[in-house]
Amino acid sequence: MTAEEILARLVAFASVVGQPNEAIVEWIANYAEGCGAKVTILPGPEGDRANLFATIGPAEVPGFILSGHMDVVPAGEPGWTTNPFTLRAEGERLYGRGTSDMKGFLACVLAALPALAARPLARPIHLAFSYDEEAGCRGVRHLIEALPQLCTKPQGCIVGEPSGMRAIRSHKGKAAARIEIRGRSGHSSRPDQGLNAIHAMAAVLTEAVQSAEALKAGPLDASFAPPYSSLQIGVIGGGQALNIIPDFCAAEIEARAIAGVSPATLLAPIQAATAALTAQGFEVSWDLLSEYPALSLATEAPLASLLRDLTGQEPLAAVSYGTEAGLYQAAGIEAIICGPGDIARAHRPDEYIEIGEMAACLRMVEDLGKRLHC
Template identity: 70%
Template structure:
C-alpha cells in the first residue's frame, strides 16, 4: 500500500482523543506485522486504549524512533464540506481529520516499512504510536516507561508533528489542571445562608490573571513566540439559575513554559489561591490533568545535524506548541520535531495535507533507514 492508501484507512478510524482506539491499533498491528515488523501492543491504564511499538531490525543495538499519535481532536466544526472521517481528494489536496495532525506522518512511516524491512539493517528503526496526545500527551509516558524492555536505548526520536518537514529543536512545556470549588446552595434572596462558589472563584481567577501578567516581564527566551511563559484559565462552568446560589464551580487552567521553567510550578499561585478558600468554609479539589516538559536540543547535536542532512534544510530554533519530544528528552533520548503538513491546518474544519508532502516524508524516512544499514 502507498501512503495515500494507508492515510485513507487511518482517517477512516474516528480515533478521537479520550475514546477507545482498538480499531486503529489492530489495523496498524496487522499491517506492520505483514511488512515484517515486530509489533507490541501496550494496553493503557484506561483499559480501552493502547500504545503501539513496532521495530524493524535488531533490537539489541541503538536505533531511531519515529514517534506519532493515533488520536485526533473532535471534528465538530459545522463548516466541514465533507465527512471528516472519510478521506477526500481534491487535486493534490487530501482532506480529513488528522491528515496533517498527524495521521499523514503515520501513513508515510507505515508506507516506508516494506522497503525498510528489505534493507540489511545494522541498527533498528522503531515506530512508537501513542494515544491521547491531544489531551496533553497522556499516553506516551506509559510507552516511554516500557522502552527498556522493548529495545536498546535509542539514539534519537523524531516526532512527526506537522512542521512543513523542517526539523524543530525546541518547544514549550505545558501543564493543565482542574480546580473544583464547592460552596453551599440556597435561594438568591438569602445570600447570607449560602456560599457562592462563583464569587469565591473571583479570587482564584484574579490570581491566575496576575500570575500570567507577571510572566510577561520575567524570564524570557527570544526563540519562542511569545518569548515568555504563559498562563490562562481556559474553561469555567458552574451555577444552575440566576436565582440560585451556585454551590459548585469547575475551571481548567493551563500553563505553557519556556525552556528551564517547570510548567506545573507556574500553576502554583492559582492552586494556593484555591486552597485558601477552605479557610472561608469552601471545599476545593485540585487535579493535575497533564504535564510535559519543554524540549531544547542544541543546534550542533548529532540528531539535529542528521535531520539537516535528511531534509536538506537548516533546523528551526523553536515553536510555541508542545509535543511528546520533551518527554523523550527527559528520559535521556534526544528528540526533534519533523513531520509533513502544516500546524496551521490542524484543529480546524477541512484539515488537509498535500500529496507531495506525504511523498517527501516517505522519502525522508527511507533516507533515514539508509543510515542504519550494514
C-alpha cells in the same frame, strides 16, 4: 500500499481521543507484521486503549524512534464539507480529520516499511505510535516506561508532528488543571446564609490573571513567540439562576512554559489560592489534567545535524505548541520534531495534507534507512 492508500485506511478509523482504539491498533499491527516488523501492543491502564511499538532491524543496538500518535481530536465542527473520516482528494490536497495531525506522518512511516525491511539495517528503526496525545500526552508515558524491555536505548527520536517537513528543536512545556469549588446555595436576598462559589472563584481567577501578567517580565527566551511563559483561564462555568446563590463553580487553567521552567510550578500560586478557600468553608478540588515538559535540543546536537542532512534545511529554533518530544528528552532520549502537514490546518474543519508533503516525508524515512544500512 502507497502512503495515500494507507492514509485513507487510517483516516477511516475514528480514533478520537479518549475513546477505544483497538481497531486502528490491530490494523497497523497486522500491516507492520506483514512487512516484517516485530510488533508489540502495549495496553494502557484504561483497558480499552493501547500503544503500539514496532521494530525493523536489530533491537539490541541503538537506533532511532519514529514517534506519532494515533488519536485525533473530535470532528464535530459544522464547517466540514464532506465526511471527516473519509479521505477526499482534491488536486494536491488530501482532506480528512487527522491528515495533518498526524496520520499523514504515520502513513508515510508505514509506507516506508517494505523498503526498510528489504535492506539489512545495522541499526534499527522503531515505530512508537501512542494514544491520547491530544489529552495531554497520556499514552506515550506508558510506552516510554516500557522502552527498556523493548529495545536498547535509542540514539534519538523523531516526532512527526506537522512542521512542513522543517525540523524543530524546541517547544514549550504545558500543565493544565481543573478547579472545582463547592459552596452553599440559598436565596440571593440572603447572601449571608450561603457560600457563593463564583465569588470564591473570582479570587482564584484574580491570582491567575496577576500571575499571567507577571510572567511577561521573564525569564525570556527570544526563540519563542511570545518569548515568555504564559498562563490563561480557558474555561469557566457555574451558577443556576440569578436569584440563587451559586454553590458550584469550575474553571480550567493552563500554563505554557519556556525551556528551563517547570510548567507545574507556574500553577502553584493558583493552587495555593484555591487551598486558602477551605478555611472559609468551601470544598475545593484541584485536578491536574495534563503536564508535559518543554523540549530543548542544542543546535549542534547530533540529531539536529541528522535532520539537517535528511531535510536539506536548517532546523527551526522553536515553536510554542507542545508535543511528546519533551517526554522523550526527559527520559534521556534526544528528540526533535519533523513531519508533513501544517499545525495551522489541525483541529479545524477540512483539515488537509498535501501530497508533496507526504512524498517528502516518505523520502526522509527511506533516507534514514539508507544511512542505517549495513
